[in-house]
Amino acid sequence: MVHLKKEMKSFLRKIFFAKSYLYLYPYSSLNLDNDLERIYEAEYFDRNTILRGKNISKNQFSLWEKWNLFRGYHSFDALGFFSGTKFNHQNRTYIIGTIYPNPIMVIGFYFTTLTLGFILYSKVSTNDSYEILEMILPVAILSIVLLSSLLYFRRRIGNSVEQELKIKKTHHNKG
Numbered sequence: 001m002v003h004l005k006k007e008m009k010s011f012l013r014k015i016f017f018a019k020s021y022l023y024l025y026p027y028s029s030l031n032l033d034n035d036l037e038r039i040y041e042a043e044y045f046d047r048n049t050i051l052r053g054k055n056i057s058k059n060q061f062s063l064w065e066k067w068n069l070f071r072g073y074h075s076f077d078a079l080g081f082f083s084g085t086k087f088n089h090q091n092r093t094y095i096i097g098t099i100y101p102n103p104i105m106v107i108g109f110y111f112t113t114l115t116l117g118f119i120l121y122s123k124v125s126t127n128d129s130y131e132i133l134e135m136i137l138p139v140a141i142l143s144i145v146l147l148s149s150l151l152y153f154r155r156r157i158g159n160s161v162e163q164e165l166k167i168k169k170t171h172h173n174k175g
Contacts, residue, residue, distance in 0.1 A: 017150055018100045019158070023167040025086075025093040032086060032093055035165055036061055051164050060085050063161055078102065079149070080157035095167060099158045101150035109150060112143040 013020065025032050042049045044066065053063040064078035084097045116139045123132045161167070 013098070016100065016103070016106055017154060018098055019154065020096065020098045021158075022170045023084075023095040023097055023162070023165075024170050025095055025165065025167050027093070027166075029086065029088055029093045032095075032165070039063065039164070049164065050160055056083075059087060063157075063164075065157055065160055076102075078157070079105065079153035082157050082161045084161075094170075095165075097158075097161065097167075099154050099161075101154040105146055105150040105153075109143060109146040112139055112146060115139050116143055 012018075036053065036055070039049050039051050039053045040055060042052070044052075050066060051063045052066050053061055055061050060083070062081060062083050064081040079102045080099065081102075082097055082099050084095045086093065086095050088094070116136070119132055119135050119139060123136070162169075
């Protein structure tokens with residue numbers, strides 16, 4: 001049962017283009033709390049931090065970039081966000097971090113891909129209609145743009161969090 005739950009979680013992460021990593025924080029847990037508090041309380045135009053965030057519970061937090069294409073007042077404004085769980089093991093501070101792209105971009109990618117599939121299917125069944133050929137290229141380009149941008153912003157928020165908190169991925173990553 002536990003193995004099935006783990007496999008389902010992994011499958012859902014792949015569908016939603018989420019990535020999980022185990023990070024090592026080089027300082028104490030108290031320093032991590034102070035760093036996170038600095039991010040939470042930073043003014044919007046404060047140049048000392050590139051992130052915004054909120055505390056979810058005692059050991060969980062969420063971070064996102066201040067500026068993307070929108071102003072990042074909230075995590076749902078961001079084009080990617082980082083969800084972290086902190087814990088201590090053998091006097092070391094670790095963060096299990098999951099990086100998510102914006103859900104609207106994921107839905108948009110799947111919608112355009114399904115639309116492209118229906119267009120290609122109708123092209124095959126209607127013997128090369130010219131109107132259908134005109135629709136294939138724009139929908140395919142939109143699908144590629146959405147996929148590349150969601151992967152880009154997912155990588156970008158991961159790099160921003162690593163830079164801001166000075167954390168390093170460990171060799172025990174989930175992938």
